[in-house]
Amino acid sequence: MVKRLMRELYRIGSIDFWMAIAASALAALMIFAATEAPAQTFTVLHTFSGPDGDNPEAGLSMDAAGNLYGTAYGGGNTSGVCLDVGCGVVFKLTRHGSNWTLVPLYKFSGPDGSNPTARVMIAPDGSLYGTTAYGGASNFGVVFRLQPSPTVCKAVLCPWKETVVYSFTGGADGGYPAYGDLNFDKAGNVYGTTSSGGYTGGDYCSDYGGCGVVFELSPSNGGWTETVLHTFQWSDGALPYGGVIFDKSGNIYGTASFGGSSVYGAAYELTPSGSGWTETVLHNFTSGEDGGGAYGGLIADSSGNLYGTTTEGGPKSGGTAYELSPSDGGWTFNVLYGFDAYQGSFASLTMDTSSNLYGTIFIGTPEVFRLTPSGGQWNLTGFNGGVGIYPYGNVIVDSAGNVYGTATVVFEITP
Numbered sequence: 300m301v302k303r304l305m306r307e308l309y310r311i312g313s314i315d316f317w318m319a320i321a322a323s324a325l326a327a328l329m330i331f332a333a334t335e336a337p338a339q340t341f342t343v344l345h346t347f348s349g350p351d352g353d354n355p356e357a358g359l360s361m362d363a364a365g366n367l368y369g370t371a372y373g374g375g376n377t378s379g380v381c382l383d384v385g386c387g388v389v390f391k392l393t394r395h396g397s398n399w400t401l402v403p404l405y406k407f408s409g410p411d412g413s414n415p416t417a418r419v420m421i422a423p424d425g426s427l428y429g430t431t432a433y434g435g436a437s438n439f440g441v442v443f444r445l446q447p448s449p450t451v452c453k454a455v456l457c458p459w460k461e462t463v464v465y466s467f468t469g470g471a472d473g474g475y476p477a478y479g480d481l482n483f484d485k486a487g488n489v490y491g492t493t494s495s496g497g498y499t500g501g502d503y504c505s506d507y508g509g510c511g512v513v514f515e516l517s518p519s520n521g522g523w524t525e526t527v528l529h530t531f532q533w534s535d536g537a538l539p540y541g542g543v544i545f546d547k548s549g550n551i552y553g554t555a556s557f558g559g560s561s562v563y564g565a566a567y568e569l570t571p572s573g574s575g576w577t578e579t580v581l582h583n584f585t586s587g588e589d590g591g592g593a594y595g596g597l598i599a600d601s602s603g604n605l606y607g608t609t610t611e612g613g614p615k616s617g618g619t620a621y622e623l624s625p626s627d628g629g630w631t632f633n634v635l636y637g638f639d640a641y642q643g644s645f646a647s648l649t650m651d652t653s654s655n656l657y658g659t660i661f662i663g664t665p666e667v668f669r670l671t672p673s674g675g676q677w678n679l680t681g682f683n684g685g686v687g688i689y690p691y692g693n694v695i696v697d698s699a700g701n702v703y704g705t706a707t708v709v710f711e712i713t714p
Contacts, residue, residue: 351371418692478645492513595607
């Protein structure tokens with residue numbers, strides 16, 4: 300796991316910084332002391348064994364019945380191209396009284412996708428959509444759709460039917476969709492990002508096999524057609540690892556982890572313009588007080604304010620949680636909280652009904668945190684108790700305030 304992480308961080312740059320973080324993390328992997336944590340119950344809902352998945356790197360989704368859906372990077376099928384590590388699994392967790400049962404819905408085999416690192420999203424019709432970082436026809440990843448078996452299944456474990464919606468080539472269409480969530484519009488089109496492919500000019504984009512794209516997939520004649528909405532060119536952002544969101548007017552928002560005017564990433568807006576889309580950079584991160592390395596995507600509140608995290612820089616050198624607010628035709632950037640050195644949050648934030656923000660600390664002392672607004676400031680509360688190492692993904696919060704997420708296990712935190 301650590302070796303694979305180092306290879307990936309080397310591929311995306313900033314290796315010296317992250318090697319320092321990794322050294323700190325390895326010395327603290329099993330430290331789970333909460334900071335100002337209130338009384339809570341930490342419950343492990345599932346520990347993976349290999350055939351049912353391994354190393355979940357994405358958060359969870361919850362349906363109306365309270366079932367949880369997620370992905371595991373490895374495990375599952377270990378034959379053919381999936382030898383040793385496994386090509387990954389999509390799973391479902393169902394509550395039975397006080398217990399939870401995990402069922403693998405689908406095990407990837409390579410040509411159909413390999414190694415999912417983003418969570419699956421529940422479409423209005425109940426089917427699941429997601430991405431794999433690798434695999435597909437060109438090994439640059441796929442967008443997939445999962446549906447329950449159309450026929451009655453009498454077996455205990457009934458796999459779902461997979462359809463490869465799109466297989467990336469790594470060229471102008473993009474490649475390596477990473478940790479970002481997919482999104483849907485009202486017409487059923489699917490939107491997302493790839494962390495590579497697209498523009499390969501210049502000294503930087505060529506080094507990474509392209510600076511990445513924002514794409515749309517539209518149903519067409521029984522299949523799907525991809526349209527590239529924006530191709531990053533480093534100066535406007537590069538390597539988008541987070542997904543995209545919409546506002547009420549149909550504008551798209553997201554982040555790029557690198558590039559921009561100061562190299563440390565950017566937050567952007569895409570606005571429909573005639574037959575295309577126009578990009579506006581809302582903020583260029585400097586790795587100063589504002590932070591840098593915006594790997595997680597954005598979320599929005601009912602007023603149109605945007606929230607996100609960075610992995611480095613900030614007041615304490617451990618990244619930031621930040622807000623972007625629309626103001627007089629522009630945007631105002633505000634740091635909500637500065638994380639301690641060698642922490643860093645790779646995941647998108649989650650907002651509950653009381654406007655508290657939840658996220659995960661990826662490295663250092665792994666934990667789930669809550670940021671609570673109070674008197675013009677934001678106070679951090681850490682929740683620990685065995686979250687596990689490397690919680691990449693975001694958490695979700697149900698109507699009762701229970702928090703669900705993944706690390707080396709699937710967990711629930713009950714207030």
